[in-house]
Amino acid sequence: MMRSKVLSLVARAASNRMMSTATKLTTVEVNDKTGIATLTMNRPPVNGLNLELLQDLKSSIDEVEGNKSRGLILTSSSSTIFSAGLDILEMYKPDKDRIRAFWTQLQETWLALYGSSVPTAAAINGHSPAGGCLLATSCEYRVMVPNFTIGLNETQLGIVAPKWFMASFLSVLPQREAERALNQGRMFTTEEALKVGLIDETANSKEEAIEKCVAFIGTFAKVNPLARSLTKQQFRAADLQQLQNERQQDLEKFLFFVNQPAVQKGLGIYLEGLKKKAKKQ
Numbered sequence: 587m588m589r590s591k592v593l594s595l596v597a598r599a600a601s602n603r604m605m606s607t608a609t610k611l612t613t614v615e616v617n618d619k620t621g622i623a624t625l626t627m628n629r630p631p632v633n634g635l636n637l638e639l640l641q642d643l644k645s646s647i648d649e650v651e652g653n654k655s656r657g658l659i660l661t662s663s664s665s666t667i668f669s670a671g672l673d674i675l676e677m678y679k680p681d682k683d684r685i686r687a688f689w690t691q692l693q694e695t696w697l698a699l700y701g702s703s704v705p706t707a708a709a710i711n712g713h714s715p716a717g718g719c720l721l722a723t724s725c726e727y728r729v730m731v732p733n734f735t736i737g738l739n740e741t742q743l744g745i746v747a748p749k750w751f752m753a754s755f756l757s758v759l760p761q762r763e764a765e766r767a768l769n770q771g772r773m774f775t776t777e778e779a780l781k782v783g784l785i786d787e788t789a790n791s792k793e794e795a796i797e798k799c800v801a802f803i804g805t806f807a808k809v810n811p812l813a814r815s816l817t818k819q820q821f822r823a824a825d826l827q828q829l830q831n832e833r834q835q836d837l838e839k840f841l842f843f844v845n846q847p848a849v850q851k852g853l854g855i856y857l858e859g860l861k862k863k864a865k866k867q
């Protein structure tokens with residue numbers, strides 16, 4: 587390794603504290619200068635949100651809430667994928683107990699991220715369909731690298747985004763845009779997403795995206811943290827409360843829906859298509 591690279595790694599290690607171990611599917615790194623935590627998803631090849639990744643995401647969000655970080659930046663260790671959304675293998679021919687735990691964990695992770703008391707931003711350094719878009723729109727700010735896509739494409743898979751997926755989307759897009767995009771299962775390119783307001787800024791690299799997220803979080807430097815977080819909570823309280831009140835019904839609805847033979851058939855065909863495409867590449 588070149589000496590300069592070694593020196594830069596040593597310097598980086600000195601100014602950043604790694605809060606989570608590498609055995610997890612997520613890492614949390616707190617920058618000592620800014621006090622901002624970067625939460626990185628690391629489940630190759632596509633950061634498919636399975637039970638374990640969702641558990642790690644939730645515990646990392648809790649860790650950031652607990653360690654007095656000034657903000658949270660969500661990103662991915664992949665160079666082309668932020669998150670491919672829910673791991674379809676969790677929903678296709680599912681195990682009875684595991685799929686319950688999976689959906690319950692997804693609910694918990696969303697409640698923690700959407701309801702986080704610290705400022706949140708997503709550095710979207712790759713494709714971000716469906717559950718990936720849910721994570722990004724649960725944050726308060728989005729910066730995306732060009733030549734990728736983002737959106738809630740559920741209807742394209744023959745599935746329906748639950749109300750709380752829509753709530754995150756609606757916290758970013760006007761109702762008319764959100765409704766049309768969801769009905770179409772539309773995936774937006776980075777440029778289209780910027781135009782419509784689904785993302786706030788573009789950046790030429792992951793590093794630049796993170797810098798822009800840091801700048802966004804910096805805009806709160808002179809704002810009273812309690813006043814800021816209570817204001818955020820008030821904006822989001824109705825969405826959070828709705829899921830809290832309906833968690834059990836939401837789970838049962840999901841289980842009923844996903845176990846329909848037509849839905850299983852559709853998921854099987856979709857998975858087959860993904861695998862064929864991967865083989866061709």
Ligand SMILES: CCCCCCCCCC/C=C/CC(=O)SCCNC(=O)CCNC(=O)[C@H](O)C(C)(C)COP(=O)(O)OP(=O)(O)OC[C@H]1O[C@@H](n2cnc3c(N)ncnc32)[C@H](O)[C@@H]1OP(=O)(O)O
Pocket residue numbers: 631632634666667669670671672673674675713715716717718739740743745746747748839840843844857860861862863864865867
């Ligand atoms: C009243 C109504 C009540 C409703 C209640 C019911 C509600 C149900 C809602 C359920 C909500 C679901 C939301 C979701 O998130 S569903 C997942 C949607 N995700 C996608 O459609 C993304 C699919 N993937 C892609 O488009 C591409 O993979 C990519 C992300 C653009 C990356 O492309 P790339 O070319 O780099 O990679 P490959 O396509 O070659 O993929 C590599 C391998 O990864 C596998 N893969 C990809 N995505 C997934 C996934 N989401 N789950 C599982 N596996 C995935 C792919 O098959 C390749 O595998 P292989 O190497 O084994 O062939």
